[in-house]
Amino acid sequence: MNTLSPWFALAIPHDDISQPYLDESLFAANLQQVAMGTAPETYLDKETFFQKTHFTQGIKSIAKRVIKGLSGHTQEAENRVISLQTSFGGGKTHALISLYYLAQLGKEAKEYPSLKALLKYTGKPSFKRAQTAVFTNTSNDPTQGRRLTDPETGQKVHLRTLWGEIAYQLGGMSAYEIIKQNDRNRTAPKGLFHKVLEQTSPALILIDELADYSIAAAGVEVGASTLADQTISFVQELTEAIAANPTCVLVTTLPASKIEVANSSKGVEIFLNLEKRLGRLAKDTKPVNDQEIYQVIRRRLFKKVPSESQIRHIISQYIQLYERHETEIPKQALTPAYREKMIHAYPFHPELIDIFKDRWASNHNFQRTRGILRILAYLIKDLWNRQNSLRGSHYLIHTSDIELNNLEIITTEISKLFGHGYDAVASADLKGKTANAPFIDQHKPEYGKHKLAQGIASTIFMASFGPTGNNKGISIQDLKLALLKPKSFNHNSINGAIDALEARAHYLHHSSLASTGKRYWFHTKPNINILINQYKGHIGKEEILFYTLEQFKKIHSKHFQIIIDPQLRLAEKRILTDIDVSTKIPTLKRLSLIVLSPERTERLNQGEGKQNKELNAYIEHIATKRGGSNRIFRNTFLFLCASQAGYNQLIDPISTLLACHRVKEEYKDQIDAQTLNKKIAELESLIKTKIVSAYAFVKKVKREQIEQIQINSFNDSLAEQIDTGVYDLLIEEDWLLERIGIRTLNGLKLFPTATQGIAITKIYESFLRYNNFPMITGPEAIKVSLQKYYEQKKFAIGMGTEGNYTVTYFYPDPMPTLDLRDEDIYLISPSALETPKEEAPPIHKEELPYVPPPITQNPIQEPKAPPLTPPTPIQIQEIVISGSPSVDHFYEFLRTFIRPLKNNEIKLEVRISAKSTEASPLKEETDPYEAVKKAAEIMGLNFYKH
Numbered sequence: 041m042n043t044l045s046p047w048f049a050l051a052i053p054h055d056d057i058s059q060p061y062l063d064e065s066l067f068a069a070n071l072q073q074v075a076m077g078t079a080p081e082t083y084l085d086k087e088t089f090f091q092k093t094h095f096t097q098g099i100k101s102i103a104k105r106v107i108k109g110l111s112g113h114t115q116e117a118e119n120r121v122i123s124l125q126t127s128f129g130g131g132k133t134h135a136l137i138s139l140y141y142l143a144q145l146g147k148e149a150k151e152y153p154s155l156k157a158l159l160k161y162t163g164k165p166s167f168k169r170a171q172t173a174v175f176t177n178t179s180n181d182p183t184q185g186r187r188l189t190d191p192e193t194g195q196k197v198h199l200r201t202l203w204g205e206i207a208y209q210l211g212g213m214s215a216y217e218i219i220k221q222n223d224r225n226r227t228a229p230k231g232l233f234h235k236v237l238e239q240t241s242p243a244l245i246l247i248d249e250l251a252d253y254s255i256a257a258a259g260v261e262v263g264a265s266t267l268a269d270q271t272i273s274f275v276q277e278l279t280e281a282i283a284a285n286p287t288c289v290l291v292t293t294l295p296a297s298k299i300e301v302a303n304s305s306k307g308v309e310i311f312l313n314l315e316k317r318l319g320r321l322a323k324d325t326k327p328v329n330d331q332e333i334y335q336v337i338r339r340r341l342f343k344k345v346p347s348e349s350q351i352r353h354i355i356s357q358y359i360q361l362y363e364r365h366e367t368e369i370p371k372q373a374l375t376p377a378y379r380e381k382m383i384h385a386y387p388f389h390p391e392l393i394d395i396f397k398d399r400w401a402s403n404h405n406f407q408r409t410r411g412i413l414r415i416l417a418y419l420i421k422d423l424w425n426r427q428n429s430l431r432g433s434h435y436l437i438h439t440s441d442i443e444l445n446n447l448e449i450i451t452t453e454i455s456k457l458f459g460h461g462y463d464a465v466a467s468a469d470l471k472g473k474t475a476n477a478p479f480i481d482q483h484k485p486e487y488g489k490h491k492l493a494q495g496i497a498s499t500i501f502m503a504s505f506g507p508t509g510n511n512k513g514i515s516i517q518d519l520k521l522a523l524l525k526p527k528s529f530n531h532n533s534i535n536g537a538i539d540a541l542e543a544r545a546h547y548l549h550h551s552s553l554a555s556t557g558k559r560y561w562f563h564t565k566p567n568i569n570i571l572i573n574q575y576k577g578h579i580g581k582e583e584i585l586f587y588t589l590e591q592f593k594k595i596h597s598k599h600f601q602i603i604i605d606p607q608l609r610l611a612e613k614r615i616l617t618d619i620d621v622s623t624k625i626p627t628l629k630r631l632s633l634i635v636l637s638p639e640r641t642e643r644l645n646q647g648e649g650k651q652n653k654e655l656n657a658y659i660e661h662i663a664t665k666r667g668g669s670n671r672i673f674r675n676t677f678l679f680l681c682a683s684q685a686g687y688n689q690l691i692d693p694i695s696t697l698l699a700c701h702r703v704k705e706e707y708k709d710q711i712d713a714q715t716l717n718k719k720i721a722e723l724e725s726l727i728k729t730k731i732v733s734a735y736a737f738v739k740k741v742k743r744e745q746i747e748q749i750q751i752n753s754f755n756d757s758l759a760e761q762i763d764t765g766v767y768d769l770l771i772e773e774d775w776l777l778e779r780i781g782i783r784t785l786n787g788l789k790l791f792p793t794a795t796q797g798i799a800i801t802k803i804y805e806s807f808l809r810y811n812n813f814p815m816i817t818g819p820e821a822i823k824v825s826l827q828k829y830y831e832q833k834k835f836a837i838g839m840g841t842e843g844n845y846t847v848t849y850f851y852p853d854p855m856p857t858l859d860l861r862d863e864d865i866y867l868i869s870p871s872a873l874e875t876p877k878e879e880a881p882p883i884h885k886e887e888l889p890y891v892p893p894p895i896t897q898n899p900i901q902e903p904k905a906p907p908l909t910p911p912t913p914i915q916i917q918e919i920v921i922s923g924s925p926s927v928d929h930f931y932e933f934l935r936t937f938i939r940p941l942k943n944n945e946i947k948l949e950v951r952i953s954a955k956s957t958e959a960s961p962l963k964e965e966t967d968p969y970e971a972v973k974k975a976a977e978i979m980g981l982n983f984y985k986h
Contacts (some may be wrong), residue, residue: 044357044526046434047387050425052344053420055090056082062421067414069133073371074140074645075174086141090154091555094339096332099135102291104162106139109289110146110242111166121279122291131409132293136246139291143170143244167287170242173209177249180205182257182267201226201267202253203233203274204592210240212358220893226262228274234281242287245278250292254310255513268310275317292318296615333397333409334384340413341420345386354435356381357526359418359923368531388416389436399506403457415449422446433525440495440523444471450502459503461564465547467692469562470497474726476544480537490529493537496561497545499523504561510553513561546573556906575699584635586612590733592635595759599767599817600633606662608637623667629808630774631818633762634662634679635735641684642748655681656739656746663741663811673808675815678775679739680766681976686734693730697723729754730763743812749773770815777814777896780807780825782834788813797845797866800826804860819860826867830855835867916962916969916985950981 056063064081073079082088095103102122109117124132142149146169149155180186185200190213197216199205204223208216216234222229237243250271258268282290293316320597338345345351359382362373372378381390396412423430423441434441444451444466451471454462469476479499481488499522503514514522516538520531538560541548550560560807589604596602606624625634640655662777663677664670676926682690706711732754739748751769755761770776777784785791790803800822807816816822829835831851838845845866849856956962963967 044433046427046430047436048434049425050350051342051348051387052423053341054343056283056418057417058424059342062417063399067410067417069137069410070176071133071136071140071174071246072176072178074137076174082179083137086145087152088139089137090152092342093138093154094332094336095138095158096131096336098131098332099138100158100161102135103139103142103158106244107142107162109163110143110170110244110287111163112242112287114286117289121282121318122289124291124293129320133248134409136248136291136293136676139244140172140174140246143172143242146170167242170244170287171210171240173206173243173245175202175205175247175250175253177243177252177256179253182260199223201274202247202250203229203278206245206278207233207236210243210245215239225534226260226267226270227950228270228277230277234284237281237285237288241285243285243289245282245288245290247290247292249313250275251294251307251311254314255307258306258310258540260595272310272313274315275314277571279318294318331381331929332884333412334381334388334390334393336409337393337413337416338384338386339390341417342387348383351383351386355379357435358382358524361524361526362521364628365520365524365531368517369524370515370517370870371492373521379717387437389438389522391518392437392439395439395502399503400457402439402506406453406457411453415447418447433528435526437500437523438495438525442498442502443491443494444498444501446515454505459564463566465562466501469541469545469547470494470501476546477541480540480544484540486529486533487537487540490533492523492529492533494543495523496534496537497541497548500548500560500778501562504563511553511559512551513549513559515557517557517558519560553913568979572699572703575702576695578702579695579698581969582611582637583698584598584691585639586688587694587698588638588731589635591728592759595762596631596799597759597763599631599763601628601630602762603632603636605635605636605640622662622665622671625662625666627666627671627673628676629673629805629816630676630933632676632678633766636679636681638682638687638690638734641682641687642739643684644736644750644870645733651746651748658742659739659746660741673805674741674811675808677740677815678815680735680762680771681737681739682734683736686730686736690727690730690734693723693727697727728758729756732756733756735761738766738775740815741774741811749775758920771817775815776817778817778821778824779828780814780816780821782829785825792867792869792872794871796843797868797872799842799863800858800860800865800867801863803867822860823858826858827855833870834883835869838866838868839864840866916964 048807052058074083077084082092093099104123105117105120105122108114108520109120114120120404124135142155142165144168145152146165148169150159150164159634180199180202185198186205187196187198189195190197193213195213197208197213199208199216200222203219204216207219207223216223218235218239219229219232220465223234254268254271257271258266260267262270268504279288282288295311303730329343334405359374359379362369366374378390384390385393393412393416396406396415397408400406400411401408419437419442422443423434423437427434450462454466467475470478472478473482477493478491480493481491484493489817499519500514503518516535519538520534523534524531542550545562547562547564548560549563550558552558585608589608592602592604603625606621609624610619610621636655636659640652640658642652643650659679663679664674697720700716700723704716704720736751736883737748738751739746741747749769751766753765755765767776771778782791785803788806790798792798792807804819804822807813830837830849836847836850837855838847840846841864845864847868850870889937954962960968973983
């Protein structure tokens with residue numbers, strides 16, 4: 041017994057606590073669900089329920105009165121109308137479920153091992169089984185009632201009232217017939233209900249949340265009264281009927297005070313009337329008193345705990361520690377009563393439970409027993425899952441063991457009870473690696489070993505609610521009592537860590553009183569950084585967006601032309617935003633990365649087909665249009681956009697940074713410039729990382745669809761992320777080709793055939809034009825690929841024009857340096873160079889003239905008659921192309937129709953008329969006709985045919 045074991049080696053949680061997923065319904069006991077058979081299994085299985093139930097003195101007293109009453113022992117039962125008035129979370133629902141099962145079991149209760157101690161106190165039931173009726177605020181809707189089919193008769197039943205429900209549940213249709221007309225008319229029966237009880241006794245009636253039901257019933261008119269009035273009247277009838285039937289018991293619950301009912305005068309009136317009718321019977325009966333709550337918690341959460349002697353040994357080590365530091369802790373910690381309190385609270389330190397029981401419970405919306413169980417279950421689960429990584433002594437569970445990063449339930453509950461402002465408090469000072477308490481631990485190894493600053497901050501945070509005035513917060517002595525552990529850190533370390541928190545924590549406040557010394561608490565009102573937080577409220581969304589995009593302007597990428605979202609650039613320059621933003625992106629032949637405004641976001645992991653439609657429409661417009669015209673080079677644009685989560689994480693640090701700069705400028709003579717500059721440097725470093733991880737999507741337009749890649753790994757700097765992270769990912773995902781396979785070229789008809797060469801400009805520009813083609817990294821992707829296939833003798837290189845070129849290079853001649861813009865360079869298939877055998881021996885290839893394919897048709901022979909089908913294409917006499925092409929299409933226009941005139945800013949009025957000739961007739965569906973028609977469409981020109 042000289043060694044100490046951590047709590048998780050001695051106390052084993054119930055399976056529903058240690059399992060992977062915690063079902064919160066386990067802590068939401070619902071009497072109605074139990075009666076209907078729809079509650080969680082832990083409540084439906086009687087043995088499991090009783091095993092997890094600590095029968096408090098209050099529950100035992102009530103159970104004894106119910107068992108004696110149902111057994112007909114009226115003297116021992118005392119008054120058989122029992123009214124429980126408890127606050128939310130006072131254990132009443134658990135008590136009612138216990139009574140419900142005891143009534144159903146009757147004599148069979150003695151067969152349950154878990155009931156042995158209880159029945160020793162109450163006496164064994166002498167009734168075989170009692171009829172039970174359960175009514176709660178959700179049993180029967182005041183307006184619509186409840187409809188069901190009677191399982192015995194098959195009749196359709198419509199129950200409308202409290203008396204209808206009780207009669208039917210106790211005795212089925214036969215009992216219901218007695219008060220059926222009263223139920224239909226919603227009028228309270230008078231002198232009738234004792235007949236129902238005579239027919240169904242022994243009977244237990246459980247009514248929970250009657251005041252809440254009655255408030256809703258006040259809205260249903262019944263003659264000159266309301267259903268609430270009739271319900272209150274029926275309570276009097278029911279209590280008299282119970283008194284007249286010696287084996288019937290009524291248990292009702294009322295709130296502890298009118299504050300818990302409703303904030304209306306009608307609610308208060310109903311509460312007072314019910315309280316009067318029930319006579320405040322057993323008003324002081326509490327299912328769970330303050331001291332018993334420790335055992336209730338232990339029984340509900342743990343299936344195994346060490347022996348009492350083991351527990352006393354552990355607690356004795358704590359008491360010895362307190363005795364050595366008696367001047368550092370409150371005096372009550374050295375009393376025998378506190379020792380017993382610690383023993384009852386094991387494996388929790390009582391200061392942890394008391395924070396909820398005494399401080400949080402001051403908020404009437406906090407359900408004490410249920411709320412504490414729920415939070416502690418999550419805490420145990422978290423500690424149980426990471427027990428192998430816990431450092432230091434963990435003989436009890438302390439407030440310092442609470443890690444808010446893992447326990448969202450606590451911050452959620454605090455927000456619900458005390459306001460959403462505490463989310464900011466937790467984020468700034470307690471949660472996450474960048475929060476102030478974890479920061480202190482990271483930079484102070486003697487604190488970090490025990491996560492001391494975080495433990496202190498968690499304890500202060502949890503104790504920041506409840507008392508006000510001079511008792512607000514927690515004193516240093518109380519802090520030490522809550523934190524000190526045997527064989528752990530020195531108590532003086534707590535003083536140092538508190539000082540560090542005072543100097544750094546944004547929302548930590550303290551007061552100094554001669555009587556109590558310093559007391560600490562967290563509040564939503566900022567402390568040290570008041571000015572910064574004030575200015576943060578004035579930072580507009582646009583400033584955050586501009587700052588984010590400004591970081592991209594500083595990047596000089598070796599792979600991409602970086603283009604900032606044109607709409608944001610217009611807004612930054614105060615230009616009207618109704619300008620078509622696509623006109624602000626020039627025609628480019630270079631791979632371009634358009635960085636979109638961070639507010640144009642995409643959600644992470646939202647599934648296929650659920651992309652941001654508005655964002656995609658914006659991307660498609662920029663990628664395919666330039667003003668009112670179709671964009672020529674569509675396959676050069678990639679779009680970098682942020683995730684919604686990433687953008688959200690940018691807002692706070694950027695607004696904080698911009699606020700710091702304003703404070704620095706306007707209060708430069710009143711602030712500690714060194715401290716502020718340090719904070720600015722830390723924020724800038726953090727934001728760089730956040731921007732990198734925020735931009736988690738790359739998108740492109742392919743055909744008429746938007747494709748996207750999610751980025752999952754991030755580099756340290758933005759420049760490195762773009763030129764390495766993004767670029768390499770695009771290569772890996774085959775979005776960008778560094779080389780082009782010959783199959784790809786053949787499939788896209790960009791490789792020479794035996795009868796037709798192909799211009800090198802066409803190969804290059806096709807990859808830039810058509811967004812159904814693969815994207816290429818740049819001209820080098822073409823050159824490197826062509827070099828490979830040239831050396832494999834897949835083609836020769838010629839100079840000239842379409843159909844009229846001269847072979848200039850053929851392997852093993854070295855391939856010349858190719859200018860992909862030169863329209864006179866062609867790739868020629870080697871098969872086009874083959875010479876028939878009867879021809880003269882070939883001369884040197886550099887002098888080889890162009891030899892057209894041999895004519896197989898005898899020119900003297902009469903031409904054959906054309907076939908009857910298909911019909912001959914209609915010959916067109918003339919086509920006319922007219923319009924005013926934009927300067928953007930100038931190069932394309934001249935290249936298609938005349939010859940290039942480059943680098944001139946000109947405006948052109950054009951009319952081109954081409955007529956069919958005998959040598960070159962114009963016909964639909966022929967290559968020249970279709971090429972000219974398509975070019976006119978792309979350049980926005982008018983096209984006519986006659």
